[in-house]
Amino acid sequence: MTREEKSQVIEELTAQLADNTNIYLTDISGLDAASTSNLRRACFKSNIKLAVVKNTLLAKAMEASDKDFGELPETLKGNTSVMYAETGNAPAKIIKEFRKKSEKPLLKGAFIEEAIYVGDELLDTLVDIKSKEELLGEIITLLQSPAKNVISALKSGGGTIAGIVKTLSEREG
Known part of the structure; x- marks a missing residue:
């Protein structure tokens, strides 16, 4: 690979790092062709881009990036x-x-919404991370709940103050 080609690859990697807030570094070596193909297919279906990279070029791209990748270059x-x-x-x-069928891929580390995770033992933690959309949905549900109680109390009590008080007292008791 010529110096110009390396420089081009570093620029492309730097742009990819800048454009993405959820980046995983993995080791998929040792997967056979069929497993690798299945992994790529699964990634495609989940809107995940999978790319094999040269460590030195990725390290230079991380260095050139505006993001702080902390310990990730060491992996x-x-x-x-x-x-x-897109989803963390x-x-x-x-x-x-x-990993239910194979020992790979191994998780080397991840950069998720500016948080850094290093090590394969953090895989379960990363599985449990909620996306921004999931968190917003939970917040909206929590905010709607009291309003729904008041509305149902108004409807069930016939709209009278006595009916509202009676309904609310029954719910608390």
Whole structure:
């Protein structure tokens, strides 16, 4: 690979790192062709981009990036694949699913919404991370709950103050 080609790859990797808030570093070495194909297919279905990268070029891209990748560059040993995802826990779920049948992919580390996770032992933690949309949905549900109680109390009590008080007291008791 010429110096110009390396420089081009570093620029592309730097742009990918800048455009994505959820980045997983994995080791998929040792997977046979069929398993690798299945992994790529699963990633595609979950809107995850999977790319095999050269460690030195990724390290330079991380260095050139505006983001602070903390200890992640230290995990760039051996074979490295990068998973870019819109949802923070999607790659972790795919990795966990694949690990039911195989020892790989291994999680080297992840950069999720500016938080850094290093080590395969954190896979279960990453699976449990809720996406921004999931958290917003939970908050909206919690906020709607008291309003729904008041509305149902108004409807069931016939709209009278006595009916409302009676309904609310029954719910608390």
